[in-house]
Amino acid sequence: MKNRKINRVAVLGSGVMGSRIALHFANIGVEVLLLDIVPKELDEKEKAAGLTLESKAVRNRIVDTALKTTLKSKPSAIYHSKVAKLVTTGNFTDDMPKIANCDWTIEVVVERLDIKKIIFDEVEKYRKPGTLITSNTSGIPMQFMTEGRSEDFRKNFCGTHFFNPPRYLRLLEIIPGPDTTKDVVDFLMHYGDLYLGKETVLCKDTPAFIANRIGVYSIISAMHTIEEMGMTVGEVDKLTGPLIGRAKSATFRTMDVVGLDTIVNVANNLYEGLPHDESRERFKLPRVVSELSERGWLGDKTKQGYFKKTKDENGKKKILELNLGTLEYGDRTKAKFKAVEVAKDIEDLKERIFKLVNFDDKAGEFLRTTFYDVFKYCSFRMPEIADDLYKIDQAVAAGFGWEMGPFQTWDILGVKDTVEKMEAAGQKPAQWVYDMLASGAETFYSAIDGKKAYYHIEKQSYEVVPGTESLVLLESLKETNVVWQNAGTTLYDIGDGVLNLEFHTKMNSIGAEVIEGLNTAITRAEEEGWKGLVIGNESQQFSAGANLAMLFMFACDQEWDEINMMIAQFQNTMMRMRYSDVPVVAATSGLALGGGCELSLHSDAIQAHTETYMGLVEVGVGLIPAGGGTKELTLRVSDRYMNGDVEFNALQEAFMNIATAKVATSAYEMKEMGFMNATSAFTLNRSRVIADAKQKVLELDAAGYTQPFKRKDIKVHGRSGIATFEAGIAGMQYGHWASEHDAKIARKVNYVMNGGDLSMPTTVSEQYLLDLEREAFLSLCGEQKTLERIQSILFKGKPLRN
Template identity: 75%
Template sequence: MKNRTIKKVAVLGSGVMGSRIACHFANIGVEVLLLDIVPRELSEKEAAQGLTLETKSVRNRIVNDALKSALKSKPAPIFKKGIERLVSTGNFTDDMPKISKVDWVIEVVVENIDIKKIVFEQVEKYRKPGTLITSNTSGIPIKFMCEGRSDDFVKHFCGTHFFNPPRYLRLLEVIPGPSTDQDVIDFLMHYGDVHLGKETVLCKDTPAFIANRIGVYAIMSGMHTVQEMGLTVGEVDKLTGPLIGRAKSATFRTMDVVGLDTTVKVSAGLHAGLPKDESKERFVLPKIVSELNDRKWWGDKTKQGYYKKTKDEKGKKVILELNLETFEYGPKTRAKFKAVEAVKDNDNLRERLPILLNFEDKAGEFYRKTFFDIFRYCSNRIPEIADELFRIDEAVAAGFAWELGPFETWDILGVKETVEKMEAAGEKPAAWVYEMLEAGHTSFYKNEDRKRLYYDIPSKSYKVVPGTESLVMLETLRGEKVVWSNPGATLFDIGDGVLNLEFHTKMNALGGENLEGVNTAIAIAEEQGWKGIVIGNESANFSAGANLAMLFMFACDQEYDEINMMIAQFQKTMMRVRYSSIPVVAATSGLALGGGCELSMHCDAIQAHAETYMGLVEVGVGLIPAGGGTKEMALRVSDSFRAGDPEYNRLQDAFMSIATAKVATSAEEMRDMGFMNAHSKVTLNRKRVIADAKTRVLEMSALGYAQANQRRDIKVQGRGGMALFEAGVAGMQYAHWASEHDAKIARKLNYVINGGDLSAPAYVSEQYLLDLEREAFLSLSGEKKTLERIQSIIFKGKPLRN
């Protein structure tokens, strides 16, 4: 593969996708030139100011407005404020020559091949030979877009289809043209994976490529089934969300957010462009879609779709649900299915799915109809849209936020058993599935010697999934590579003398089993000569915090000695992590809150997925961080002091982040908030986090890891700092930004983070601060309002401000 470096990218087109693609390249430190058209006429404001079409601000108005709109959007397209400075703006007329200085040109203009060709003609004039040129098209054939272009252009031209929003959705489809150099394909696949953090999937140049072809089919086929079975909007969204490993927005809410018109356009395009597709009629709109399209009820963009926000007679916001028979809005329906009740306490998706599909009720029937249809359809798309089945799974899972792809799901249900049930339901899969079973192969995937293998259809054998050789995949290690386990944690041998401790409680909340796992893992590593430990998992969240249920029970029974012991054990475990004789690295992603944050901060380093959301949020349940979190923030602020620094300012930032339960919205914000030390690093691709954390362990071990001694040199401010922060607490309470209980918690925090009742700044030990933490935590756990907050989180899943 040719050695390329991407220092600067030009993004042509600043619409919803273009501006956000530009932002994501800025996220990874690449300079971006974002261009769009010159306005054809002045706005009323510009005319009133006496500006002309030649004024630079007018000529760049479209692109500048688009970038501003993107930066204001939620969720944010950038990792942290300031990153947008890497994006410079301009217009096609004045600034196209600047693309001669970039390494990659990405076209993101309107989905019209004639307009794209005009843009490419301009690009050809100024692009330097060898520069990558790609299109973010979602469906226009790549082979048609490069017609008439030079040999160098077509050799370096490819489709790169990002999914919206580009920062968050993991999929990047790479679609080569007929003359694209293999070197270019290889580079884009690697760059998308490692640098952009994407599930980079190689696609054939077929209508809608892979993800939209399968994903939109699943939606439209599902809509036909919904109409046939007479299900309600609420019932369907209950059945098609997290319950089966899909996005929380499920089916109808997703269509409202994306825009029904978008789904309709893609579906219509597929129906027209797939004359030989055996299921093309499923792309025809059923009435429950066509009726809304005719009425232009396209969802959020038109203020109504399958759901509608309104207000009741008291002015309270209410969400109404569309009746799919009368097309009138009414109260949201509550879905009640025996199948759902049967799995409500089961957090394991792989265990839930067989129960749901085999259940003899309306939910089970719906699942069988939709799942069997998708299995059949996907099997028939090979080799049309992909030669290998894993590409379909990767594209659909990453593009549509499915936890498991179609073939992975089929495996869980049993391939042979499911084929028999499909046949009985009139859904016969492709011939190659029967050939696979006849050859004695019973699954599409299998794990062997730490590797993930897939069934290769042409050779009728199993091959390693490309790109996974360098990954650490815990699913491939279950069995012989398990060193130790209990119901809440598993310790794996991940190779090269490194262990990985995985949590598998609900939301990976930390309780006694997890703490036992941490202590046991360190003891095994130290006693048996392992090089170090990674603490990480492959689930959505690193840890949502400490298990509150036990605390709530003890607090209600006023068992304060038990609470004291519980917190002391947590603190002791955190210090065991910090002062072990082997390196310990946290591999974080998703939520790392409360105790999860404290555990991460006590590790030697954090290897954070870019989308890690970390914070000390105990104030939300009426407490302060007492697992070493408050101590650790005081320690880190103390270490950051330099001669002449305004010490109070740095400490106040730490105090406020805890007092307001602030959560970092990216790994880059984690660094700014003090959660990541100098040894910590960021990984863009979620799949690579554990492997990168393992590398950090090996690096530390190779350098001669030395066990540290507990600190006794933490500078705290005493009464002076307390007095300053007290004024702020009183001010927030006076302005009604903090309730009386908020203020009480903040004062407890103030006391601890400043080192207690000391007459002057002083140096204290870690244990001194840990004792203050525990005392404050204990006193707050006896407060009625704290118990109310904990109760609200446990039983309602909602924070309470009281």
């Protein structure tokens, strides 16, 4: 592979995708030049200011406005506010020569070949030979874009199709052109995986490539089924969201967010461009889609689509839902299916999907019909759009936010049984599926020596999925590498003398079974000579915190001794982690809240996926962090004190993080909030987090890991510190920033972080602060308003401010 370095990137086009792609490169520390067209006329503000078309502010207005809009977007496109400084704006007319200083130029203009060719003409004038030039096209063939271009351009040109929003959707499709060198393809695959954190999938240059070909088919085809079965918007979104491991936006909300016009354009283009597709007719727009498109009800961009935001008689925001029969808006419908009632409490996604699809009601019929349809379609796309089936799963899952791709889902339902049911439903799959079953292979995926393997159609055998050799995939270790397990955890041997403890409780909450798992893992690691322990999983969340249901039950029954014992046990386990004989590394991603945050803080290091959302959020349920969280932030602030003087600014910042339940929205913010110590690091690709955490354990062990000593030198300020913070708490209460109960909780946090009722500044031990934590926690468990907050979270899923 050619030794390329990407220090500066030029992004040509600052629309929704261009500005977000630019900011994602800035997220990883790359300097970006973002360019767009020069306005043709002044707007009213510019006229009033006396500006001319030659003014720089006017000439860069389009790109500057686009960037500012994106920086304000939610969810945020950036890891931290500081990264925006890495983006420099300009325009095509004045600043195109600057791309000569860039290592990679990415074209992200409108999806029109004639416009792209005009841009490429300009790129050819200024681009430095040998540098990368790629297009973010979602469907224009590569050969059309390279026609008439120089040899150097063609060799270094490739399609790089990001999905929106590029910070969050993990897919990056790499589509080589007719003359793209292997060196360029290899580099982009490697760079996308390791540095951009993407599921980087190599695609053939076929219409819509992989993800949109399958994803748009599944949406439009499902719309036909919805029409045929008389389903409502609410019913469909209930069945096609997190319940089956897909994005929260499900079907119709996704269409509103993406824009119906986008989906319509892709569907129409596919219908026109796929005359030999056996399911071509399913790309024809259903009646409802055509009607909404004609009316211009395109979703969020037109303020109405399948949903419409309005206000009720009291001025409160209200969301209306489209009646697919009458095309009139009304109150949102609530889906009521027996299948959902039976399956909703099944935590394991695979078990839940199996139950839902095989249930004999309308929900089961809908899922069977749509699943079998997509299974059939995917089987016939081999080898047209991909030679290997795993690429379809990778692309669709990463591009559309599915936890599992079509072939993975088919495996769950049983390939042979499902084929028989598909035949009965008139959805017979491609011949190669029958050949696979005849060869004795019963699944699309298997494991080889603990590595993920897929069925290779041509070889009729299982092969390790390329690119996964260096990963630690727990799913592939379940049959061979389980060391110990209980109802809530599994302990794996992940190789090289390292253990991994996986949680599999609901939201990976921490209860008795997880506490048992943690203690067992540490004991076995210490007594059996393992090099260390990783705590991590492959689910969406690291841990949403402690098991509130058990706490609520004890508090309602006033079982104070039980609560005291439960908290003491949690504290002792955290301290055991901190002071074990072997290094412990937390491999975090998704939510790491409350107890999940405290567990991470007591590890020797955190190996965090950049999309880790960590915080001590106990105030939201009327409590304070009592698993060592309050103690730990106090300790860390104490370590920052200079010359023996208390830095109240640092302590106040830590105090406010707890008192306001602040959550870091990226690994970068975790570092800023003091959650990541000097040994901690972050990983951009979610699939690599456990492997990187394992490597961190090996590094700590190789460096001669020694058991830490228990701290008795934590500086606290006593009464004078309490008094200082009390003024701020009172001010927040008087200013209506905090309720009376918020203030009461904040005072408990204040008391603990300043070391309690001490007459002067002094040093205390960790155990001293842990005891204060537990005492404060217990007292709040007896508060009615705390119980109301816990009840609201448990039974309504919503935080309560009281």
